[in-house]
Amino acid sequence: MEVLPLHPGPASLELLLLQAEHRSSYIWEGQLLAQTLCSRRVDDMQDFLKTRQLHPRIVRRLQDMSFYRIIEIGRLQLDWSLITALIERWRPETHTFHLPIGEATITLQDVEVPYGMPVDGLPVALPHAMRDYTGDQYLETLQRLTGFWPEDKGVLVGARASRLALTPVRLHLEAMHDEITHDTQDLNINRYTRLLLLLMFRGVLFPNTSGNLVSLRFLHHLERLDDLHQYNWGVVVLGYLYR
16 A cells, blocks of 8 residues: 655644744754753852751741742753753744644643742733833842842943842851841841842743843732732743743
């Protein structure tokens, strides 16, 4: 019996318009066969926690804000071959994986269950006034909320100098760490927690290709730590992943 040639692509290009540049097309042509994705991981938070244990007061603070589960998970061992295979089956047009069993996608439940982050509540939105902040205004806000002012303003980069290199943040946290005790003022507990959250945002929740830069626009939501659990952070993490 004659075996019909196998076609690797979709039966119709009406919806999947990016097939010509999709990784699967290159693989069918014999390219990229030995190329396994292995992205660079910058995780200042895990580097900081590798030899340190958080004080119980910090742990309680993070638990109250629904962010401690991420600390408990720790650094994940990633299977790069599996991730590469999933990328080959990901369709950006539909935001789904095309698998032999059908289509699958990442949902809010996939964020809520492992991370323990809320997917209901107030939206995480940036005030319009903060979009026009200058580098000095970001630094003033950073100092007011965390007590930290980098010695070198060169660690601020990006549009309107809104992103900060995390290395000086981690070094400042290291200096603060041994000073956290049961008698430490709430002011310093909150400052420590905000700096740790900046490391978490960049290294775990909102990674990017900028190296170790974190957006200081997050400072707006870190001002009122008691309200942090009321926001739908799980929705933001999933939306950022898709984008």
